[in-house]
Amino acid sequence: MVDARSVPQRGALFRSAAARSESTGARELTFEELYADAFPKIYAFMRCQVATTETAQELVSRVFLKAYRHRDKSPKGAAAMQWVFRIAHNTLIDYWRVDRPRERASLSIDEIGELPLPSRSPDAAYERKRQIGDLLQLVSDLGEDDRAILTLKFVAHRTNRDIAGILQISEGAVSMRLLRSLRRLRERLNQLGWD
Amino acid sequence: MRSDREQARRVIAYVDDVVLHRRAGAGGADPLSADDRELAQLRQLVHCLSDLDVVAPEGFQERLAARFGEAEAEPPARSQAATLRAVLVAATLFLAAVVLVRSVVDVRVLSAQSVLSRSDAALTELVRPGQFLYRRWKVTSTSTAGSTPGTTQTERIIEEWMDGANVDRVAGRWSTKDGQLQIAYATGLEDGRYRPTVYFSPGVYDEPRGLLNIEPTRQEFEQALQTFPQPVQRGLKVYLDRNYIYAPITGERNFNRAILESPEQSIPEMPRVVVSLHDSHMLNATPVYCVRIVDSAAVTFNWRSSRPSVIRLGRAEILRYIARDSFLSVRTEERWVLEDGRQRFTTRELVETRAIDGGELTSDPFVIDVPPGTPVERQSAVAHLSGVAGALARVPAFTSRSHRETATAPAIGH
Numbered sequence: 078m079v080d081a082r083s084v085p086q087r088g089a090l091f092r093s094a095a096a097r098s099e100s101t102g103a104r105e106l107t108f109e110e111l112y113a114d115a116f117p118k119i120y121a122f123m124r125c126q127v128a129t130t131e132t133a134q135e136l137v138s139r140v141f142l143k144a145y146r147h148r149d150k151s152p153k154g155a156a157a158m159q160w161v162f163r164i165a166h167n168t169l170i171d172y173w174r175v176d177r178p179r180e181r182a183s184l185s186i187d188e189i190g191e192l193p194l195p196s197r198s199p200d201a202a203y204e205r206k207r208q209i210g211d212l213l214q215l216v217s218d219l220g221e222d223d224r225a226i227l228t229l230k231f232v233a234h235r236t237n238r239d240i241a242g243i244l245q246i247s248e249g250a251v252s253m254r255l256l257r258s259l260r261r262l263r264e265r266l267n268q269l270g271w272d
Numbered sequence: 273m274r275s276d277r278e279q280a281r282r283v284i285a286y287v288d289d290v291v292l293h294r295r296a297g298a299g300g301a302d303p304l305s306a307d308d309r310e311l312a313q314l315r316q317l318v319h320c321l322s323d324l325d326v327v328a329p330e331g332f333q334e335r336l337a338a339r340f341g342e343a344e345a346e347p348p349a350r351s352q353a354a355t356l357r358a359v360l361v362a363a364t365l366f367l368a369a370v371v372l373v374r375s376v377v378d379v380r381v382l383s384a385q386s387v388l389s390r391s392d393a394a395l396t397e398l399v400r401p402g403q404f405l406y407r408r409w410k411v412t413s414t415s416t417a418g419s420t421p422g423t424t425q426t427e428r429i430i431e432e433w434m435d436g437a438n439v440d441r442v443a444g445r446w447s448t449k450d451g452q453l454q455i456a457y458a459t460g461l462e463d464g465r466y467r468p469t470v471y472f473s474p475g476v477y478d479e480p481r482g483l484l485n486i487e488p489t490r491q492e493f494e495q496a497l498q499t500f501p502q503p504v505q506r507g508l509k510v511y512l513d514r515n516y517i518y519a520p521i522t523g524e525r526n527f528n529r530a531i532l533e534s535p536e537q538s539i540p541e542m543p544r545v546v547v548s549l550h551d552s553h554m555l556n557a558t559p560v561y562c563v564r565i566v567d568s569a570a571v572t573f574n575w576r577s578s579r580p581s582v583i584r585l586g587r588a589e590i591l592r593y594i595a596r597d598s599f600l601s602v603r604t605e606e607r608w609v610l611e612d613g614r615q616r617f618t619t620r621e622l623v624e625t626r627a628i629d630g631g632e633l634t635s636d637p638f639v640i641d642v643p644p645g646t647p648v649e650r651q652s653a654v655a656h657l658s659g660v661a662g663a664l665a666r667v668p669a670f671t672s673r674s675h676r677e678t679a680t681a682p683a684i685g686h
């Protein structure tokens with residue numbers, strides 16, 4: 078098991094682990110590897126649920142500190158990622174229930190990463206990012222279930238099986254919910270006259 | 273018409289392919305043809321959603337990893353009964369130790385305790401339940417920007433209220449000398465704790481639409497403090513104890529208490545020197561302590577709703593005339609030299625202080641009149657203290673630089 082106090086000094090390990098894929102099978106991940114792989118996804122997932130980076134940082138801190146304290150109970154292999162996401166989802170629900178119900182997510186342009194089409198002109202890229210930011214706000218106007226499932230799929234890039242495990246529902250239910258969430262979002266866009 | 277289940281399968285297969293392409297860095301190419309009407313409608317939406325990639329603030333991942341050691345140090349969970357037993361035993365041992373130590377040697381602790389009880393007693397004399405302590409200040413600031421010549425002078429009025437029935441219930445209003453409201457502050461009871469809420473008028477502190485900021489409670493700051501590594505906690509605790517965070521009347525009283533009770537409380541992260549402390553002065557016929565202190569690295573924290581908070585270190589020379597009965601200030605003079613080169617000299621003169629009956633209040637200062645449509649934000653205690661911790665890490669470099677620069681500057685006061 079990882080020596081907790083040595084974790085902060087291992088920046089190089091973070092980077093190399095982050096670059097690895099999640100295809101580690103049933104091999105036991107060290108907490109460092111799990112943290113390196115999960116951090117960007119958990120942060121992105123959480124950031125898309127709340128209004129400020131400060132809140133996202135606080136919630137992500139809660140998630141990983143909790144995961145670290147209970148790392149002995151972490152399942153092996155790829156299931157560990159699902160386990161961290163379940164902690165994240167529960168942490169988010171607690172936050173919504175206790176601290177901030179119906180918080181509207183809001184992203185600044187600077188927080189949105191590079192777009193997949195490198196040939197976009199700066200103006201086009203800026204406009205696309207602005208559009209994405211606006212779209213996220215509309216996602217956050219949807220219900221909690223819609224918000225969670227859309228961000229798990231599109232932001233955290235989880236498979237249907239992962240999402241089923243995180244939300245504790247069947248894979249079939251994931252597909253149905255995702256379709257309905259997309260339909261509700263499309264309907265909202267239509268109402269607003271988005272092209 | 274396909275069944276919903278079949279349609280869901282088709283749409284999700286399409287979504288997964290788009291997301292997979294996105295992850296593989298294959299750009300926005302369409303992996304499948306959207307060959308039915310609904311898929312065609314959802315196509316743009318799916319592509320836009322799959323372009324959503326959020327990046328964490330630089331350094332946050334490493335800073336969080338640095339806190340794992342602290343999580344490790346926390347004791348394992350145990351039953352409530354066992355926890356209660358442990359707490360009772362610890363409390364008993366602590367009380368026994370305090371009684372023993374005080375009875376033998378510690379004169380300073382007795383003195384500090386005396387200060388506390390006398391100031392509490394004085395406050396209950398100043399204002400009684402059913403009354404409000406009202407204080408009005410005239411504040412004049414002269415600021416010099418570090419890189420540009422010239423100075424800016426501002427004058428504002430600060431009014432403050434404290435409930436005689438509960439000294440934690442306070443309110444404040446900052447206005448320009450023309451009476452334009454800038455900031456309204458009020459604490460409100462929430463789950464048994466007083467939570468500050470601050471309204472910024474449009475344009476004040478770079479909030480173009482105005483803002484209602486819900487601040488952390490003192491208890492939330494204390495809880496957040498526990499999440500930092502022990503060496504960092506020490507500096508943050510002093511930051512909280514000195515009450516650099518604005519709070520009407522109570523904040524001022526805590527700041528003054530910190531000076532008088534713990535003049536020796538100087539640690540490398542938050543260095544402080546009490547240059548002089550005289551208790552025989554009179555100001556406006558009020559017996560006062562006259563205290564001159566130098567905080568070689570004080571912290572200013574300016575929260576912003578839509579961008580990172582502005583946290584600066586500053587060398588602060590502070591002269592305070594503190595009423596000997598209430599530990600409330602009568603006049604203060606402060607000179608700050610901030611790390612970005614700005615300088616600010618501020619005098620606060622108490623214009624009026626009196627107890628007023630509840631019925632005399634023309635409007636309720638504890639109710640903030642917020643215009644419709646004003647954004648509402650909740651400030652995070654952890655984020656606040658993380659920012660301060662970052663600033664404290666700059667203290668050694670700042671103090672060595674400012675020591676050279678201010679060695680020849682004249683002292684404030686008379």
